[in-house]
Each structure stands twice: as C-alpha cells, then as structure tokens.
Amino acid sequence: MSATINTSLAAGRRLPNLWDAAALLCVFGALIAVTHIARGTMIPIDAPGATEVSLDPWHLPEYAVRTTMRMFAALVCSLIFTFIYAAAAAKSRRAGLVLIPILDVLQSVPILGFLTFTVVFFMNLFPGQVLGLELAAIFAIFTSQAWNMAFSLYQSLKTVPADLMEASLSFHQTGWQRFWRLEVPFATPGLVWNTMMSMSGGWFFVVASEAVSVGDNTWKLPGIGSYVAMALEQKDIAAVVYAIIAMLAVILAYDQLLFRPLVAWSSKFRFETTAGATASDPWVLRLMRRTRLLQLVGDGFGDAAARLGGLRLSLPLPLRPRATAARRPSRVVDGIWLAVLVGVLGWAGYKVVGFAAIELRWSDLGEAVLLGLITLLRVVVLMILASLLWVPIGVWLGLRPVWARRAQPVAQFLAAFPANLLFPPFVLFIVYFHLSPDIWLTPLMVLGTQWYILFNVIAGAAAFPGDLREAASNFRIGGWLWWRKVILPGIFTYYITGAITASGGSWNAAIVAEVASWGDTKLVAHGLGAYIAEATDKGDMARVVLGVAVMSCFVVLFNRLLWRPMYAYAQRRLTL
C-alpha cells in the first residue's frame, strides 16, 4: 500500500499529469453542481419551478444530482450524529443506560409513517421556503441511515482490544488522542461498511420522501423520487423506465467512485495481525494514489487530520481502574439518575395515555394488531419463499469462486437499488390481470430486501472451508444429507445476518408496498402498512402513531423472539 506512494514520491515528478486535468474537471464540475443546487433551496416555495417536476428525460440528470445531494447531506448528518451519540453512549455508563435501548427501538420504528408530520414540522421552521421541504426529506433519509451506523461505532468502541487500550494509557495519550488514534481507526471498517448499507437503505426513503402530500397539498421536490411519483400519476411508463436507468447510473457512479475505494482503504484499519489475501485496489483508489495533484490534496487532508487527532486535548479524566473495588460508581448519583429517568418515563406515559384516551378506543388497537398479524404473515411467508429461492442459488454461486466474484457486486448493487422504483411494472401487471392485491402486492415487500439474503449466502458459501467440502465428498455425502449436515450449518451465520436485514427492511417496505397506485387506480392490500399509509393520507395522526407503535412492537418482538436467539445459537454452535 504505502509502497506505491513512496515510489511515486521518489520518482520526483512534480508536474501535473493528464490524470490531474481530468481530476480537476471533475472537482470543478461537482462544485458548480453543488452551488447550483444550494441556490435552489433558498427560493420561496411558490416561486415558479421550485416544486415543479417535469417528465422530460433531459431533466433527469439534474434531478439525479439533486437526489444524490440530499442523500449525502443526510449522510453527513448521520456521521455527525453517530460520532456524538455513540461516543456519549460508550463513554458514559449512565448515558449508555438510556441511549442504547432508545437506539434499539428507533431502529425498529418505521419512520416512513411519520413523514407527513416531519414535513409539517420543518415547513413551520422555514415557512414559505423550499428549505423546509428539503430538510424534511433529508431528515427522513437521516432516520434511515443513522441508527445502524451509531450502533456499529458504539459496538466498536466497546470492544477495543484491551492490550491496545493499555498501550495507549501507558503512553499517556490523552482522551482526544486515544479517540482518534485508537478508537476511531479500530471502528472504521465496521463504520464504512454500515455507511454503505445505510446509503442503500436511504435510497428507499429518498424516493418516498420527495413527493409528500399533507392533507390536500402535495409538494414535489425536484428529484428522482418525485419524477417517479409524477410518472405514476400520469401513467407514463416510459418515464418510469428512464428513472430506473438514471437510478442505475447514479448508484453505479457512487459505488465505483466512493464506496469501493472507501472499503478498500478501510481494510487498512482491520484489526488482524496476519496479512491476508488482499483484493486489488479499485480503480478510483489507484487513480487517487497515482495522480500527483489528488495525492497532494489527499496527503494534505491526511496531514491535517493527523495533526488534529494528535492534539493533546484532554478532559482531566481520572485513571479508570479496572478493579471495581478500587472505585465503585456512586450509588447516590445512580439513584438520582434513575429517579430522573423514571420521572421522564412517567410523564411520557401519562401523555401517551391521555392522547390515546381522547383519540382512540380499544377496538382501534385490536384492529391494528390484527392487521399487524396479517403483515407478519406476509413477512414470514416472504422470508421463507425468498430463502427457498436464494439459498440454493447463493450456495451454487458461492461455491464457484469465479461466479461468486461476479455475482457478489451485482447482488450488493441490487440491494442498494430503491425497490419502490420497480413497483410500477408490478402494479400494471396486477391491474391488467385483475389479480388480488392482497396476494400480489406482497412480493413488493421483498423486492429490495431479498438481495441481502443472496449476497450473505454467497459470502458464506465462498468462505466455507475447502477441507470440509473435501471431507464431505470423500465420505460421499450428497443430496439432502449434504444440505442438512454440511452446507446449511456452514452458511447459517451468514444467512441469519442477511435474513435479519431482509426482514427488517420488509417491515419498513410494507408501508409503501401494501398501497400502490397507477393513475387513478389504487391497489390496497390488507395489512398494517396500508393502515399506516391510509391514516397518513387522511392526516389522522392518532392512527398513524398507533400503527407505527404497533409495527414497532411487532418488529422488536420478531427480533427478540426469533432472530436474536437464532443468531446467538449460530454464533455459539455454527461459527467455523
């Protein structure tokens, strides 16, 4: 890695090369695009063109850039949130006591249901300006990205190897230095991976959040999502296809330009002491390392970051003894803290009960739970079907290295693709053949999430030890026995990882997938997702809250009762 840098330094070429010219062009292009879009956000909401969307495909590049900018704005917010929230939760025991369960619940709440209200909130912050709408969209994306990133950082901070921690302490690094020199680097690979996952999840939300109707008003922020919404209203299938193509291009671009290099770079921070087989650098990273100008800029950033991280800032933190006997946490402060928490909880509970008593009856809860059970049935059936389909395929691909290498990026790419863009063809199909929405809208829920199962299974099969395969064939183990005793246990951990993500995503997708429209035709399936979506349309806040709360409970229970035990079992017994 460092060898390439050093040789180019030694070569002593100081003159910019052709790559520099290309790079310069890209940088300036990006800058201009950003300023253009930034100007667009400050104009009043009723100015001509501010919230209008044209179906002309020539507008698509601009829309794509605007949508992407929203994504990245949200990503930056998520990163800032992650660093503050996770650091607070990891460093302070008392804060962690509260912050981590909150995060756990937030992860399971389908924020999509609250979209309407966040829009109203942000529009009231900036009345009459597009900025309010923009912020609402960005917030919606943020809520789909931040939680798992924060979790990842928190978990890394909690599992910093003890010997490195001791080394850092014994060399008198300050808290600030330790954070940037030890803890953040240690957390980087996980954080980068989760950021990539978040980005994929975010597309789903960006498409849903660009066209928002509150009561009678409908606003459309220029972007791919609103373009598709418009196309659906006007029954323009060609426009839908254009949008899908534009989306493919955007995802391909940021995947190649940003995430591949980032993942390759972050492998440097992976905590392993043996040199493993390393994949070749992606082309962008090579470009950056070979381009004189980009390299200088990169080195400059790196240098500044190193200086900043090396600053001897510190809170006068006392030495943390490992022996609990030496300094036990103060009971009194704990007691006060607990009392405050109980107070806040009590107040919140009082408010919730009061709110629910006015607006809702017990029958509403019954209805929501019943619909939740229907959606649960959908999720379960879909998970089974998707597993039956993708596990054999994934195993087949994973055991053939050449195929695995080709299929893996495709599956990851498909997982990143916002599945709601693909809904229109399905809706057309259902309308044309007069099929039952209750059954045929269901597959939409896994359209985007099934790929997590596929690429995790591929990864698992590819990592399956060669000697076990050889042993299996040596003992002539074949057929069903091979699946039962050899490969399924071998990939189980990977499969569970994928299935957890897929099932979580499916619940979220239900809000969008159980209601679909094509022009004036509206297809509605019975389920909790449709319940939330319809309540949102009517502006019925109480039922939205109820629906979202019930769905959150379902998701949390589903995770606790099914996935966590299975994951724990897999970790314990089936990890190779």
Added chain:
Amino acid sequence: MDIAVATRPCLMEVQACRQAYHKDASADLVVLDGVNLTLHEGEIVALLGRSGSGKSTLLRIVSGLLRPTAGTVLWRGVPIQGPTEGVAMVFQSFALFPWLTVQENVELGLEARGVPRAERENLGEAAIDLIGLGGFESAYPKELSGGMRQRVGLARALVVHPELLLMDEPFSALDVLTAETLRTDLIDLWMDGKLPVKSILMVTHNIEEAVLMCDRILVFSSNPGRVASEMIVPFPHPRNRLDPAFRQMVDDIYAVMTRRSVPEPRAAAAAPASPLALPLQRVGTNLMSGLMETLAAAPYNGRADLPALAASLQYEVDELLPLGETLQLLGFAVLEEGDIHLKDAGRQFVDADTDERKRLFATALRAHVPLINMIRQVLDERWNHRASAVRFRDELEDHMSPDYAEDTLRTAVSWGRYAELFSYDEEAEQFSLEDIG
C-alpha cells in the same frame, strides 16, 4: 554485585500491596497479598510465577495502569497517580496499532507527549536503528514476523527513554529461536549500556529465561499471589545455559515452585468451608495419560526430574506444573522437590486398557474431586437424572472468581465425560445420566 545494586538509588518501591476483586456477597477474591518490591537502578528483575499468580497484575500496578486495593507504590519516593512518565511497557501480545506503520507506532509515545514532529522522527529513527529494525520504517505490523513485531514493541517503549522498562512476558508469544535472539540482543544492548533505561522489570513464567537474563528473581506463589522466594542470580553475562551452576539454579527454582503447592491444602487461605473451593486446572485427559505413560517408560521408569522432563517434552513450567499437580490431586503421582514420581495407581492406569482406564479414572475422580462426586450424587438422587449446571456454577462462584469457576466447571465436565460419570448438554447447560451405562 548485589551489594553494589542495593546501594544504588531506588527507582520504584511497592509496599504492602494488596489487590482484591470485590465479589458481591461472599469474601473478596485476593489476587495479590502483602507484596513488597524494591527496584534499584541498574538491575534486571524477574517476576516469576505460574499463570494466575498475580505477577501480571503486579506489573500493571507498577506501571500505574491499575490502582492497588491497598498499599502504596512509590516512584522515586513519590506515590504514583496513574501511568508514570518514566515507565514504559512492552506487551506480551505486542499491542501494536495495526493501522500505523512501524515508524508511527514507535512515535506514538512521543506524540502523546507533544514532542515536535522533526524531533519525533529523529528519535524514532534512532530507536528503530538501535533495535535492529532499520529498513522497516514504513512497514505495517501485519507485514512483520512475530519477532520483528516485538522489536517494534521494544523500540516503541525505548523511544521515550524510560527510566524503568516493564516487560510482560515479552517473549512468550515467539518461537524458541526468535525468542532467544531477542533475549541475547536485549542483554547485549543492556551490557553495552546502549539501552536508554536504568532498570528492567519483567514478568515471565519461563524459569530459564529468568535465570538467563535477570539479576534478581522474585518467585510468586498463587492463591493469593505472594512473593514466595527471592533469589539473586550471581552469574556474569553472557550466561551459559549448560553451565552446571546455571542448571542447579533452574533446579532450585523448580523445587521452590513445586514445594509451595505440595503440603498446603488450598482451603487453608479461605475459610475451611466447602470442599468445592478447589479450582480445577484445565488439563486434558489425553495429556494426563500421555505424561503417565512417559513417566512409566524408560528412561524415567516412574521418576523424573521436572526441568529435564520439561526440556525433553519442550514444555514450559507453566504447562508442566498444572499437569503434575493434577496427577497429584487424582492420586496418580507425587511432586516433591522438583521431581515427579508415579504412584501405584498411576502404574495401574498405564497398564490398563481403555475401558479399565476410564474405570480407574472415574474412581479417582469420585475419590478426590468433590465437585464431580457431588454432581454424580445429585444426578443419582434425582428422579429424572438431570441437573442444571447453573447451580454448580453458582456454588463454585461462592468460593472463587467467575473465571475460575467457569474453568473448573468446564474441566469437571470434560473429566466427567471421559470417565463416563455423566453426560452434559452444552446447549441446555445440563448434566444428565443419558448414555451412561
């Protein structure tokens, strides 16, 4: 030499140090008790002991990473508060930052002190050259072999010019040859006065290493950790491992380390409570059979000198002693004065076939390991012949730390399974008499 050392200025002083981990309800778990230690300038001192004897804990107390429950630690006469400026540490696991190059790793301690960059680089390079790492400055730790990594660890500690260098089993993660090279390199630098340190304190469980490198050896006993004996190593450097005096000293230390554990019933320290207060050491049944067979055969014919046995088996004292002690516990062998000899029960075991061995082993377990006897009794009494492991673990934890309890229980499980006294379901954490004839 010892007189000369004693008159030199005192660097570090540990007085009446006690380290106990608080356990809810029952008594504290004492790791170190009444430890005194004085370090003078110009000496290399070894803390020698078995794993679990608290020697690494003492090293961490000296370094300031850990605050003792009781007692004082004085650095140049002043009580320490947290990691001390003049002390640097070398870790058993190297503890290198995998995302920093060799140079960056070495500069770490300087950077933490706010040394300007140019000076940092100069000092770093000097340390790297001193320790024989020149040319590897831009390498990442994962590109290096274990020996090279530990050299980085050494350079990183030396670059801050500590007055006291602490080493926590620095060579135990390395293979024999690499470790030997590093030891001699370090001693050469020390003898030539090239090491920018005034004194070295190292933790080890390797007796020969201690005798080879150190001027003074503190032998620790376990449960709780105490200084059992202090010895001065009178030989000049370079030392010869084959020198009879050297061998004699190694033998003596073996004798000290075995003597301690023989006569004292362990319960002596704790309240004379339940017989369950007997931590079992994780020794496999195959190892036990293997050692007994080796002892029974020529050239040992039933009796062996521990250092010689360890050398021929390529075992360290840390591996051999638990094995010997376990055989002693089960009544198969006896340890005395650095020797081990096989008892009749042991010979009987060696001569038996597999099934007979299991029977003999089961008898020995029920006679000498109260925990296993109790598990079997409970199983016999229950109508469904099942019992949860949790209750036994809870009971063990009343007498020992959770880690020891876990180890003891696991060992009991594996011994009991081998002896076919009971079976165990890992998933349900349950003992039963299923499949037991």
